[in-house]
Amino acid sequence: MMPFSFFQECSHKSSSTTNNSFTFKGGCPPIRPTIRYCKVEVLRSPRLTFEPISSMPALVNPNPPPELLSWTEHPVTTEPLDWAPLAIIDLAKFDQPGGKQELANELKDAVKLWGFWTVINTGISQEQLDRQLDIGYTFFKQPLAEKKKVVCNFSEGNYFGYREPYRLIGKSGVKENMEMLNLPKYTSHYESFPRHDLIEAYKDEIQPFHRLVWDNVIRKLFILFAIILELPEEYFVEKHHYDKPSEDHLRYMIYHPRPAEEDAKTGGQWSPGHTGFGAMTLLFSQSVAALQIRTPNNEWKWVKHVPGGITCNAADTLSFLTKGYIKSTVHRVVRPPADQANLERLGLFYFVRPGDDIPMVPVPSPVLIREGLLSEEEARLGEEQASEAVKGFEYVRARVKNVHNRNARHVQDGKGTHEVFRVKNLEVQDFYA
Ligand SMILES: O=C(O)CCC(=O)C(=O)O
Ligand SMILES: [Fe+2]
Numbered sequence: 001m002m003p004f005s006f007f008q009e010c011s012h013k014s015s016s017t018t019n020n021s022f023t024f025k026g027g028c029p030p031i032r033p034t035i036r037y038c039k040v041e042v043l044r045s046p047r048l049t050f051e052p053i054s055s056m057p058a059l060v061n062p063n064p065p066p067e068l069l070s071w072t073e074h075p076v077t078t079e080p081l082d083w084a085p086l087a088i089i090d091l092a093k094f095d096q097p098g099g100k101q102e103l104a105n106e107l108k109d110a111v112k113l114w115g116f117w118t119v120i121n122t123g124i125s126q127e128q129l130d131r132q133l134d135i136g137y138t139f140f141k142q143p144l145a146e147k148k149k150v151v152c153n154f155s156e157g158n159y160f161g162y163r164e165p166y167r168l169i170g171k172s173g174v175k176e177n178m179e180m181l182n183l184p185k186y187t188s189h190y191e192s193f194p195r196h197d198l199i200e201a202y203k204d205e206i207q208p209f210h211r212l213v214w215d216n217v218i219r220k221l222f223i224l225f226a227i228i229l230e231l232p233e234e235y236f237v238e239k240h241h242y243d244k245p246s247e248d249h250l251r252y253m254i255y256h257p258r259p260a261e262e263d264a265k266t267g268g269q270w271s272p273g274h275t276g277f278g279a280m281t282l283l284f285s286q287s288v289a290a291l292q293i294r295t296p297n298n299e300w301k302w303v304k305h306v307p308g309g310i311t312c313n314a315a316d317t318l319s320f321l322t323k324g325y326i327k328s329t330v331h332r333v334v335r336p337p338a339d340q341a342n343l344e345r346l347g348l349f350y351f352v353r354p355g356d357d358i359p360m361v362p363v364p365s366p367v368l369i370r371e372g373l374l375s376e377e378e379a380r381l382g383e384e385q386a387s388e389a390v391k392g393f394e395y396v397r398a399r400v401k402n403v404h405n406r407n408a409r410h411v412q413d414g415k416g417t418h419e420v421f422r423v424k425n426l427e428v429q430d431f432y433a
Pocket of ligand 2: 274275276281331
């Protein structure tokens with residue numbers, strides 16, 4: 001008997017098809033609805049339906065990947081919340097004549113003042129997004145033992161893998177309500193990193209998606225930053241390239257609702273105020289309101305759902321490289337409004353980190369010099385001091401270790417705290433109340 005393997009040719013091409021829906025009849029193997037098990041040239045829709053046939057055991061995959069559960073986006077809140085006025089950056093303009101310059105102008109204030117903005121028209125389809133959410137949701141619904149097969153090694157500041165919500169929040173006696181899975185890039189550097197069976201089974205969808213986010217969104221934003229800072233267009237792209245080693249990861253994350261009495265004990269905190277650890281964070285916009293940012297006036301404002309959009313925030317290392325010109329904004333996650341407080345909140349993210357060997361020295365930008373953030377001498381010395389400087393990998397690993405290699409999480413106790421985290425000359429406040 002011939003085993004049915006990945007990419008083995010099968011007879012689907014000759015099956016009956018219609019324009020947009022593909023229902024395979026007669027002669028098809030009894031495999032689950034996925035495009036991964038056969039090379040089918042006619043496929044255009046990521047969601048296929050196969051009619052199960054009871055015969056043809058020769059083509060049965062002995063270990064089919066589990067069926068995906070289906071994640072459904074919740075309705076938006078009807079409560080009038082104090083929304084943050086985030087700029088909307090329309091990436092459809094990027095390749096139009098003068099488009100990059102126009103977008104750079106629009107993004108400039110957002111990165112200087114708010115550190116948060118939303119991109120739309122990313123070229124990532126709703127179907128692609130839905131599939132990722134389904135994969136993430138299915139992952140979290142697996143038994144804990146399965147999820148723990150690949151876990152984050154926080155003693156080394158390594159964020160790749162599954163993070164179990166086992167820690168307590170301060171001294172409240174309340175446990176964390178969030179779990180996550182961080183997937184490293186699909187490049188040769190991470191080939192030997194172990195991946196969960198479910199993630200392996202859906203590799204043919206996750207791998208291109210991982211890169212698509214970088215190509216379609218991250219690369220463009222880095223070009224816009226370079227234009228804003230009057231640097232060569234590829235300046236930041238090269239320092240954060242997908243093909244070079246970095247701690248970048250795609251993340252599935254789920255928050256589980258807590259009883260109101262438990263939330264009351266931690267001031268409604270789901271994730272304490274913090275700045276991003278790496279270069280930039282992309283959050284595929286979701287309907288459950290919970291993310292808040294701290295405004296330039298130190299008020300907390302809610303981040304509003306923009307269907308099909310991606311909420312982006314600049315993080316610590318971009319702020320280091322630009323001497324604070326690009327703002328690493330404080331944000332937190334809180335109990336959602338009453339009409340959403342009992343809902344699971346599933347998130348899909350891409351966390352951008354600096355290249356592993358990128359020195360954390362200021363970029364030689366004429367804008368930083370004009371703004372008085374950088375002296376001519378510092379700009380020149382920066383290059384010379386690069387070999388001595390903290391590198392991207394060193395900073396990010398140390399930061400992750402400092403925040404996560406603890407038995408209890410920070411708590412917002414309303415008293416404020418100024419615990420500072422340092423690596424050589426680099427310094428950030430650990431968390432914010
Ligand atoms: O869940 C969110 O909306 C944001 C989470 C976050 O800030 C983080 O994981 O760094
Ligand atoms: Fe964050």
